[in-house]
């Protein structure tokens with residue numbers, strides 16, 4: 001019997017419902033609904049509703065499990081937050097079997113305030129990863145992972161705009177990825193229940209590889225990636241997309257290398273930006289480390305404070321890629 005049966009089913013349900021919220025907001029998105037947070041990243045009613053949906057489903061199924069979520073209810077509080085609060089409440093209740101009251105909504109979002117750490121189990125949620133991609137109508141992902149004693153053991157990722165088969169550009173969009181530690185990685189289409197096992201590319205010659213990289217050069221240096229590409233004699237153009245969909249594309253072999261190359265020395269990656277994606281690549285047969293070759297450490301808290309950047313690739317080429325990364329960045 002596969003592990004974490006109940007957790008897997010609940011996580012899949014929660015992620016698919018959160019994706020429904022995001023798609024519904026996108027259809028009706030008006031710029032007035034975008035709030036600019038102190039860190040300048042746009043956060044929309046969709047981020048907050050998606051977090052409320054996932055957290056309340058998790059809260060009902062696993063009331064003892066804490067959650068490390070990206071968002072909080074600050075923008076929804078008091079008179080100032082009333083308009084946004086009403087919108088988020090209406091949206092959230094559209095997809096939940098049991099509707100929430102206002103106070104339950106705020107409590108559900110703030111269930112995501114857990115500090116994380118190395119003991120016991122907790123979930124981590126990015127209600128919309130790739131917010132910029134979401135706003136543009138490009139790639140974004142709802143990413144949920146379960147962490148036990150500092151190890152990611154379950155990851156579920158919903159990518160509403162991602163083609164199920166990247167080659168079949170007229171085919172259906174909406175890819176759901178599932179990974180369980182020690183049990184492999186799987187993909188299914190949003191509109192079907194049958195899952196297929198997925199594997200990283202079988203490539204052994206790095207010169208034939210392609211990069212899957214961030215759209216925003218402020219999130220990962222494009223110029224450093226270009227230098228690394230030259231060192232590896234890579235000629236294929238990079239596949240650029242927002243969000244952890246990049247990890248999904250590496251996990252199913254669409255592309256071979258995902259690099260996140262620090263642009264600023266002071267930026268520390270957050271656990272919800274990498275927990276689901278890194279387990280997917282690992283379970284699909286790939287390797288994920290930071291740029292120093294260290295495994296990602298999810299046991300410290302909300303941040304990957306022990307790591308710098310990300311290098312994900314299939315296991316045959318990972319060490320060669322890492323070498324090139326280090327050579328390029330030492331200059």
Ligand SMILES: Nc1ncnc2c1ncn2[C@@H]1O[C@H](COP(=O)(O)OS(=O)(=O)O)[C@@H](OP(=O)(O)O)[C@H]1O
Pocket residue numbers: 041070126128129130131132133213214215216217218219220241242243244263264267270273
């Ligand atoms: N300076 C900097 N460096 C590295 N990472 C950063 C930086 N600023 C933001 N972020 C985080 O990037 C998350 C989105 O990453 P992406 O890979 O999707 O970026 S991109 O859209 O492809 O460019 C994004 O996640 P979301 O906020 O969930 O969209 C941020 O957590």
Ligand SMILES: [Mg+2]
Pocket residue numbers: 041070131
């Ligand atoms: Mg954000």
Ligand SMILES: [Mg+2]
Pocket residue numbers: 126128129130272273
């Ligand atoms: Mg994110």
Ligand SMILES: [Mg+2]
Pocket residue numbers: 047070126127128129130131
């Ligand atoms: Mg986010």
